[in-house]
Amino acid sequence: MTEAVIVPAAARPATERRFLGSLGRSAKGLTGLFLIAIVVLCALFAKSIAPHDHAQQVIEWRYAPVVWQEGGSTTNLLGGDNMGRDILSRTVMGAQVSIQVALIVVSIALVFGSTLGALAGYFGGIVDTIIMRIVDFQLAFPFLLLALIFMAVLGAGFATLVMALAFALWINFARIVRSETMRIRTLDYVDAAITMGVSQLRIIFTHVLPNVLPAVLVVATLDIALVIISEAALSFLGLGVQPPTASWGVMISEGRDFLYEQPWIVIAPGIAVLISSVGINLFGDFLRDYFDPRLERM
Amino acid sequence: MLRLVVSRLLYAAVILLGVILVVASLVKLVPGDPVDVIAAGNPGMSVQDMDTLREKMGLTRSVPEQFVAYLGNAVQGDLGTSIRQGVPVTSLIADRLPATGELAFWTLLLAFVIAIPLGIVTALRRDSWLDYAGTFIAVLGVSMPGFLLAVLMILWFSIELRWLPASGYRGSALASIGRAVAERDIGIFWNAFRYFILPSISLAFVLVAVNARLIHSAMLEVLQQDYITFATAKGAPRLTIILRHALRNALLPIVTLAGLQMGALLSGTVVIETVFAWPGIGRLAVDSIHVRDYPIIQAVVLVSAALFISLNLIVDILYRFIDPRVRND
Numbered sequence: 001m002t003e004a005v006i007v008p009a010a011a012r013p014a015t016e017r018r019f020l021g022s023l024g025r026s027a028k029g030l031t032g033l034f035l036i037a038i039v040v041l042c043a044l045f046a047k048s049i050a051p052h053d054h055a056q057q058v059i060e061w062r063y064a065p066v067v068w069q070e071g072g073s074t075t076n077l078l079g080g081d082n083m084g085r086d087i088l089s090r091t092v093m094g095a096q097v098s099i100q101v102a103l104i105v106v107s108i109a110l111v112f113g114s115t116l117g118a119l120a121g122y123f124g125g126i127v128d129t130i131i132m133r134i135v136d137f138q139l140a141f142p143f144l145l146l147a148l149i150f151m152a153v154l155g156a157g158f159a160t161l162v163m164a165l166a167f168a169l170w171i172n173f174a175r176i177v178r179s180e181t182m183r184i185r186t187l188d189y190v191d192a193a194i195t196m197g198v199s200q201l202r203i204i205f206t207h208v209l210p211n212v213l214p215a216v217l218v219v220a221t222l223d224i225a226l227v228i229i230s231e232a233a234l235s236f237l238g239l240g241v242q243p244p245t246a247s248w249g250v251m252i253s254e255g256r257d258f259l260y261e262q263p264w265i266v267i268a269p270g271i272a273v274l275i276s277s278v279g280i281n282l283f284g285d286f287l288r289d290y291f292d293p294r295l296e297r298m
Numbered sequence: 299m300l301r302l303v304v305s306r307l308l309y310a311a312v313i314l315l316g317v318i319l320v321v322a323s324l325v326k327l328v329p330g331d332p333v334d335v336i337a338a339g340n341p342g343m344s345v346q347d348m349d350t351l352r353e354k355m356g357l358t359r360s361v362p363e364q365f366v367a368y369l370g371n372a373v374q375g376d377l378g379t380s381i382r383q384g385v386p387v388t389s390l391i392a393d394r395l396p397a398t399g400e401l402a403f404w405t406l407l408l409a410f411v412i413a414i415p416l417g418i419v420t421a422l423r424r425d426s427w428l429d430y431a432g433t434f435i436a437v438l439g440v441s442m443p444g445f446l447l448a449v450l451m452i453l454w455f456s457i458e459l460r461w462l463p464a465s466g467y468r469g470s471a472l473a474s475i476g477r478a479v480a481e482r483d484i485g486i487f488w489n490a491f492r493y494f495i496l497p498s499i500s501l502a503f504v505l506v507a508v509n510a511r512l513i514h515s516a517m518l519e520v521l522q523q524d525y526i527t528f529a530t531a532k533g534a535p536r537l538t539i540i541l542r543h544a545l546r547n548a549l550l551p552i553v554t555l556a557g558l559q560m561g562a563l564l565s566g567t568v569v570i571e572t573v574f575a576w577p578g579i580g581r582l583a584v585d586s587i588h589v590r591d592y593p594i595i596q597a598v599v600l601v602s603a604a605l606f607i608s609l610n611l612i613v614d615i616l617y618r619f620i621d622p623r624v625r626n627d
Contacts, residue, residue, distance in 0.1 A: 140313050140603050144565030145583075149320075152587045152595045153327045155335075229443045233569050236445050237584050252449060256573075259453050266453065270446045277441035285437075 022290050029286030035279025039272070042095035050089035051077070054246045057084040063262045081251075081265045082258045090246040091268045097247045098276060101162060102227040106220050108166040113173025114216055118204055120174065121181025132178070135171045143168050147230065151239040161240045165227055176219050180212040214291035221287055225280035232273050248273050303615055310611045315369075317603045321596045322368035323361045328592075333357065336381065336590055351381065355592060368596075377600065378593035387597040391579060395601075398567055398578030400470055404498040405563065409505035416506070417513025418545065421521070432510060439507020444566050448500035448573040455496065465575040468493050497574045501566045505559060509552055516548035523547075553617050557610035564602050 023029045042049055061080030065072040072079065078088040120131040138146070150164030184190060185208065193203050234240035235249025243250050248269035255265025325332055333351050337343045343351075355378075356364040371377070377387040420432035456464035471491040478487035520526065521544055529539045568580035575581070579598055586594035 137313060137316050140317055140607050141599075142561035142565045142602065142606055144568055145599065145602055148568065148583060148587060149324070149595075149599055152590075152592070153324060154329065225441065229441075233443055233445055237569060237572055239584070239587060252446060256449055256452075259449070259457050263453050263457075266449050270450060273443060273446055274438075274441060277443075278437060281437055281441050 019290070023286070026286050026289075028282045029290075032279045032281070032283030032286060035275050036283055039095050039276045039279065040099065042092045043099040046093050046096045050086075050092040051075075052086040052089045054089045054093040055085065055244060056089075059084050061086065063258075065262075066264050078268045079262055079264045081255065081262060087262075087264055087268050090251060091248070091272050093246040094248040094251060094269055094272060095276075097241055097245060098228050098231060098273075101158075101165075101231045101241070102224045104162050105165040105169065105227045105231075106223050108162070109169035109223070110173050110216065110220055112166070113170035114177045114209070114212070116170070117174035117177030118181050118209060118212070121178040122185055122200070122204055122208060124182075128178070131174065135174055138171050144230065144233065147234060148239070151234070156239045156242065158241060161231065161234060164234075165230055168230075169223055169227070172219055172223060173216060176215050177209075177212050180215050181208050184208050184211050218284060218288045218291060221280060221284035225277040225284065228273065228276050228280070232269075299618070302618065306611055306614055310607050314604060314607055317600060317607070318369055318372065319361075319365050321600045321603075322356070322365045324596050324599070325355050325357060325592050326361060326364070331357070332590065332592060339590070354379070355381075372600070377597040380591055380594050382589055382591045387593050390582065390594065391597055391601055394577055394579045394582050396470065397467055397576060398571070398580060400472055401494065401497055401501070401567060401571075401576065401578060402563055403472070404494050405501040405505070408498050409502040409509060412502070413506045413509035414513060414545075414549075416510040417548075418517060418540065420510065421514045421517035422540070424518070432514060436507045436511045439504045442503060443569075444500045444504065445569045445573050447503055448496065448570055451496050451499065452573075462495055463493055464496075465573070466493055467575075467577055493574075497570050497576060500570050500573070501563060504562065504566070508555075508559070512551050512555065513545075513548055516551050517544055520544045520547045550617075550621055553613060553620060557606075557613040560609045561606055564606060 023033070058080070061076055061084040062082065064076045064080035066079045067074055067077045076086050076088065078086075078091065081087055081090070116131050120128040141149070146168045147161075147164040150160060150167060154160040154163070181204075190203060190207055193207055198207075231240055231247070232249035232252070235247045236253040238253065241247035241250055243254065251269040252266050252273075255262070255269075258265055328335070331352075332355065333348050336351070337348055352358055356367060359367065375388055377391070379385065380387055380390060383390070416432060416435075420429045423429055452464045455462045468490050471487060471494055474487045474490045478484055526539060526543055529543050530536075534543075564580075567576075567578060568583055570576070571578045571580035572584050579601065582594060583598040583602075586592075586598065
């Protein structure tokens with residue numbers, strides 16, 4: 001399922017150029033990519049970018065004002081929180097937590113959901129019925145409620161959070177892969193492969209899945225934003241990432257009680273959440289328009 | 299048509315039975331013994347108390363037995379007793395449901411009052427600054443988590459400007475309308491209503507964004523139809539064309555997605571009720587998860603799923619009434 005399968009090696013540069021050209025002309029795509037780059041760079045180099053240790057507590061830093069306000073200093077550019085920790089450093093570290101959770105969750109949901117979706121779409125019949133009934137059943141639960149059930153059963157924590165969100169998201173992949181597979185299944189080159197005696201597993205992995213990839217990529221991108229928001233929401237409720245880990249949701253939740261003393265405990269991670277999700281949504285929109293303008297957003 | 303309604307009803311019933319199966323066996327899925335976990339937080343519990351609790355929660359029964367018992371009780375309106383408060387769960391939920399319901403009512407009202415004109419205007423003034431502002435709101439709407447908007451609004455409207463309360467609930471605003479009219483005192487209504495403003499906006503923002511975009515693209519499509527050209531040629535007033543011919547058809551996709559949006563709203567209330575200390579079932583769920591009050595968690599899951607299923611069922615049937623093309627399929 002490498003990229004080489006999607007396009008023959010010789011055609012690749014042209015496709016790449018077409019993609020980059022399209023990206024270069026799209027204000028949406030470029031803005032999105034720029035915002036994503038900020039967050040990803042923060043996550044990758046969090047330790048070097050953060051001016052201080054994110055957990056370090058200095059009593060003089062308590063409620064330190066932001067640099068442009070009276071009494072602010074360059075030591076704490078975005079001020080200090082209620083426990084005397086540097087807000088900027090914690091916000092930068094939060095990027096790492098968010099990106100980590102999002103990538104893990106979406107990867108699990110993608111692999112699991114796409115495989116089941118491909119099986120359902122390719123084989124049809126009873127396999128399809130069973131898998132799609134499970135999907136239908138799961139749709140009876142609103143997204144966050146499903147995650148909450150997981151938290152209630154397994155208790156709050158990082159592993160539960162990842163499992164809960166992945167479990168809530170797999171159906172998105174299963175549905176899109178199933179319908180795309182059903183469409184591709186009827187195309188001539190699949191019939192040709194069957195006639196040539198290619199094994200079914202091989203057909204699924206080398207002929208069907210690579211062609212489903214664009215659609216999956218779009219869903220994956222948009223779902224990353226959904227996971228970042230949901231992780232923040234669950235952590236905000238105290239059911240996700242646990243303090244003292246610097247998660248954006250945890251920070252906003254903690255800062256809620258000190259809005260009067262230091263609003264930036266909330267504003268800084270709030271802006272960070274917005275930058276990530278706006279960036280990903282813009283880029284996801286661009287990807288969708290590029291791959292298939294007909295793909296409707298759910 | 300009747301056959302369709304019956305088959306949809308049956309399907310919803312089957313799904314609901316599945317939900318009850320999951321809900322009934324929820325405590326069984328907890329790793330280890332949930333009673334041990336509860337006891338760890340309550341040093342006063344005796345071994346006998348723990349056994350009684352196991353019995354009550356259905357841990358001594360097999361999953362099928364538990365399913366039958368839970369279903370039997372649920373049909374009679376008994377959803378168990380709260381472990382922490384010793385009160386019937388049904389009455390706890392009945393107490394809390396009106397607050398959530400009215401919050402949802404104001405949210406939807408607000409969402410449509412803003413989304414419909416916004417969608418129409420951005421479609422009519424395509425590529426104007428209004429259209430771009432609409433796009434901006436749409437992207438912000440899907441990207442902004444409700445709880446973040448809530449906290450930021452509390453920061454601005456409650457702490458900075460001191461206009462609106464930061465949290466709390468002072469009874470139903472709808473119920474106060476009657477009294478306000480009778481006593482000719484708008485203050486009575488305002489005192490209850492002002493507590494609804496920030497939570498409703500927090501919940502409505504995403505709905506406004508999504509629905510305005512939906513109406514926008516549906517309007518653009520409808521306005522290109524021949525019957526619009528015909529109505530224009532006939533000399534019908536522009537406002538009539540927009541409202542009677544175009545909007546009525548452009549609203550169809552909203553109905554299709556209304557069911558899904560209810561799900562988003564239900565999810566949203568869980569978070570927003572926690573932010574605003576709102577006495578609804580969303581906060582009840584979160585509080586119960588924190589203290590591991592399983593009967594309440596089970597009941598909230600059941601009630602929410604049942605609500606969601608029935609709303610989708612209604613939308614599904616309604617849609618076929620509204621759109622004759624689907625009805626005849």
